[in-house]
Amino acid sequence: MSDPIFPAVALFDLDGTLLDSAPDMVATVNRMLAERGRAPLALDAVRPHVSKGARAMSGAAFPELSMEARDALVPEFLRVYAEELGKHGVLFDGIAAMLDALEAAGSRWGIVTNKPEYLARALMPLLGWDTRCAVLIGGDTLSERKPHPLPLQEAARRLDVAIDDCVYVGDDERDIQSARSAGMASIAALWGYRLDHDDPLAWQADVILERSTDLLDPAHWPQQAAR
Template sequence: MNPPFADVRAVLFDLDGTLIDSAPDLGAAADKLRTDRGLPSLPMEQYRPLAGAGARGMLSVAFGMTPEHPEFADLREEFFVNYEACIHQRTKVFPGVDTLIAHLHQTGTGWGIVTNKAARFTDVLVKATPLFSSAGAVISGDTTPHPKPHPAPLLEAAARMGMAPEYCLYVGDDERDIVAGRAAGMRTVAAMYGYLGTQTSAQHWGADAAINSPLELLQLISAP
């Protein structure tokens, strides 16, 4: 019996919470904003669920602050400076990602990265991770005029890889990933081991499948 996505020719991945566990560095950058102001440090467990939301998520945890707050822009830039200083001190690929990427490479299945992270951060992380050198496309949040959940970044990745969207699979750990994938005409997989956010339950995102570890993806795309 063929796996459900046997016809997939390329797999696109979100970055934070899907390929890499960047929560420790994102949380540390946000927590430094607190300690620099004489506020007590918060436990990493509070930052982790919103790590996929970047500065917006981290500032909401650290200060209960939304983008509408008058100090948001200044604190966001200070957060970015903090993050650049520690961007890959604690960040690691999730267990099994190395084996997964190696399998895709060996079987001739294209793969790429589509993230809402700004290129100033994405490029540093990709260069610092030799495993990612075989990516056929790396699309950041500012590569196209619209970030996810708009389908533009996913369609740009497919175009750069010379793949029709219907032969692409998108894997992500946030509802916007699934929304973007569906809008792009791709099939989607929810990475249940990721950050998942704090909004709707992942079971209601409408993904075509869900995985609890990176290597479970192989069961969906490859015959045993």
């Protein structure tokens, strides 16, 4: 039996999978609260909502507002967040070493996120990834976003690889739904952001990993996508 190897292409969600961006987003909502004379929120109160996007973050900060009123806060959230981007967040443990290991093994890696593309691209040079990330698909890059399969299908198309050559790693149910719909192998990242009622076992990912450092071992990756 051959030794386990990394997939030819590893695709990742961004927030909650590669990057602990919750501190940036907490700084954002706390600025919005301060402008309204309200007390700041603790990091733990906001962290579970991070992967759900700007609307969910606005809802966590202003739970008394209607859905329409929360939606109206999204442009303000994105404006303030752009100013806080990359100032407070850090990579999860082992992520930098894992990306080095992928590249050393001859694999390529990219990002498929529901974050607006302009914000995701702005992060790349801050993380030193602007020349390393082989493909980046944002939530507004295409006509569809996760959980639709199109973003993952387009990432594979741009890299000129088959779906079977890729593995997608994400911390949200939408990530795994997108991968399953695309026919792509997936890893559910339990170190990310989840609400209390989320059940990762129900997502039906090919692999579930508890720790970000688990990605360092190719034996933890689905081997049907290995080169």
